[in-house]
Amino acid sequence: MNLDIERKLSKALKQFSVNTLFNDVCPYFQDWITQEELSSEIRRLKHNIDTPSVVGVLINLLKENDITNAEVEDLLSTFLLLGTAYNSSRRTWTSYKLEGDCLQVKFEDEIKEDLKHILEENQLNATIAIKTVDCMQWIQVTERRLVKKRWKDYAPYYVACFIGEPYMFLSKRDVSDDFLKSLSEGFGYTGYKYSNLNGHDLESMFSHLRQKGAKRGIVRPISTLSNIKVTSSGKDFSQHENRRKFVSDIMGTSPPKISNYVVVAKNLPWKGRVQHPSLKTKTFDMKIEFQTEDTAEMLLDMAEHGCLKVPPPSYVVNLMSTGRNNIKLRVQNGNGATDTETQTDAG
Numbered sequence: 001m002n003l004d005i006e007r008k009l010s011k012a013l014k015q016f017s018v019n020t021l022f023n024d025v026c027p028y029f030q031d032w033i034t035q036e037e038l039s040s041e042i043r044r045l046k047h048n049i050d051t052p053s054v055v056g057v058l059i060n061l062l063k064e065n066d067i068t069n070a071e072v073e074d075l076l077s078t079f080l081l082l083g084t085a086y087n088s089s090r091r092t093w094t095s096y097k098l099e100g101d102c103l104q105v106k107f108e109d110e111i112k113e114d115l116k117h118i119l120e121e122n123q124l125n126a127t128i129a130i131k132t133v134d135c136m137q138w139i140q141v142t143e144r145r146l147v148k149k150r151w152k153d154y155a156p157y158y159v160a161c162f163i164g165e166p167y168m169f170l171s172k173r174d175v176s177d178d179f180l181k182s183l184s185e186g187f188g189y190t191g192y193k194y195s196n197l198n199g200h201d202l203e204s205m206f207s208h209l210r211q212k213g214a215k216r217g218i219v220r221p222i223s224t225l226s227n228i229k230v231t232s233s234g235k236d237f238s239q240h241e242n243r244r245k246f247v248s249d250i251m252g253t254s255p256p257k258i259s260n261y262v263v264v265a266k267n268l269p270w271k272g273r274v275q276h277p278s279l280k281t282k283t284f285d286m287k288i289e290f291q292t293e294d295t296a297e298m299l300l301d302m303a304e305h306g307c308l309k310v311p312p313p314s315y316v317v318n319l320m321s322t323g324r325n326n327i328k329l330r331v332q333n334g335n336g337a338t339d340t341e342t343q344t345d346a347g
Contacts, residue, residue: 005069006059012076013055015083021054024082028075032065033058077129077156081140084158084171085133088202091158091171095197095205096180098166100190108132111139115186122178125151136202137161141179159183160202167209168192169202 001009016025026035038058047053062072084091106114108130115128125144130137139159144151157172168183184192199205267283 001059001063001067001072002069005072006063008076009072009079010055010059012079012083013058014051015079015087016051017086018049018051018054020086021051021058025079026058028078029058029062029067032067033061037061077127077140077142078131080156081129081131081138081158082133084140085131085136085138085160088160089200092198092200093160093169093171093202093205094173095195095209096168096170096184097193097195097209098168098184098187098189098191099193106188108137111137111186114188115139115182118182118185122182124178124182126179127153132163135163137163139183141183143179161187162206165206165210167195167206169205173198 013021013025022035022038026033026038038054038061041057041061042049042054045057047057112128112130119126119128127142127144129140132138137160139161140156141159142156143154145154146152157170157175159171160169161167166189168187180192184190195209197205197208265286268286269283270280
């Protein structure tokens with residue numbers, strides 16, 4: 001790693017807190033260093049547990065493990081994008097209302113491929129990076145233009161979009177109409193409209209736009225995720241139309257806010273790559289309970305720790321902004337006699 005690349009990496013990593021460095025950034029370096037090795041080296045050197053110290057130790061360990069300039073450069077755009085996601089209030093955001101009906105939320109790879117295709121169709125050249133953090137999709141756009149017969153890369157700008165919501169926020173004001181239209185189509189919409197709202201706090205801006213839309217009587221259908229997926233283990237019916245309709249019929253158009261979430265499963269078979277023969281005929285019972293006073297925070301935490309799919313189902317996202325109620329569901333599966341019970345406290 002040469003000195004220039006080292007400085008760029010150090011600057012990118014110093015955007016993060018110590019916890020973020022260990023939990024979210026360090027896994028990107030798992031081919032060269034583990035979290036345990038980093039912690040052990042910090043303890044051995046008796047350094048303070050602060051961002052500059054952790055970054056310094058991390059870079060020294062990477063150099064010892066012969067990470068190359070090309071490998072660091074591949075990761076830099078990711079760290080710049082994550083840095084923007086974790087420190088969004090440091091930028092000024094311009095909001096846009098996405099127009100048209102989008103009935104399907106797209107995953108990262110789908111948005112990236114669609115954007116790449118749309119940009120090529122419009123003869124626009126740009127590098128796209130995308131990450132999902134805290135139920136928001138973050139995009140880094142680096143435009144390239146031909147100047148005096150040479151390609152020139154411009155400073156990247158960033159796009160933030162709350163999953164399943166018809167709004168996008170840009171960190172750059174003077175973006176061309178062609179790029180804005182391409183971005184809106186990449187998210188699955190037909191166009192965009194400037195919302196005349198700028199600021200640093202994305203959540204406050206989003207809340208204001210939602211309230212503004214509600215006062216105008218705008219009713220938007222709930223977004224849904226992809227249809228049936230075929231995997232190596234069979235078909236994934238978790239977002240199947242019948243399941244979505246079942247949840248919609250039970251919960252209505254405004255699902256209740258969950259404060260107590262209980263999952264009870266009975267007679268579950270043991271499954272795994274390595275299985276002892278004696279377990280094939282045995283089953284077990286399981287009960288998991290989640291309790292919270294802040295439903296939105298609970299769902300975000302569950303998503304971040306891999307308990308929910310990212311992006312989560314639309315009815316889960318909708319739970320974050322609705323009132324509290326009493327509801328009890330029981331789903332009976334034919335194979336294995338598995339009961340699933342979801343219960344909410346009275347509001």
